[in-house]
Amino acid sequence: MASIAEVRAALEQASEILREAYRSVRSAQESLDEAVATLADSSENHHESLLPPEFVRAKERFPDQLELMVGTLERIQRLTVEL
DSSP states (O other): OOOHHHHHHHHHHHHHHHHHHHHHHHHHHHHHHHHHHHHHHHHTTSSSOOSOHHHHHHHHHHHHHHHHHHHHHHHHHHHHHHO
């Protein structure tokens, strides 16, 4: 059986990994936003769109994923305080 200190340490480690993942996802979101803007601008001078529909779908999903990560971090923090 794990001690409360061990559980807290595991939660802190999970929080740090999740914070790093959040930063990575935000960075990916910014890069994808730039790519979408560039491809959309380039498409104006091309006979068909250069913007893959998957890029647009991915761009639309980032906010939900980030919200999920923030919610998880908040729950971890609450649990840590309750311990």
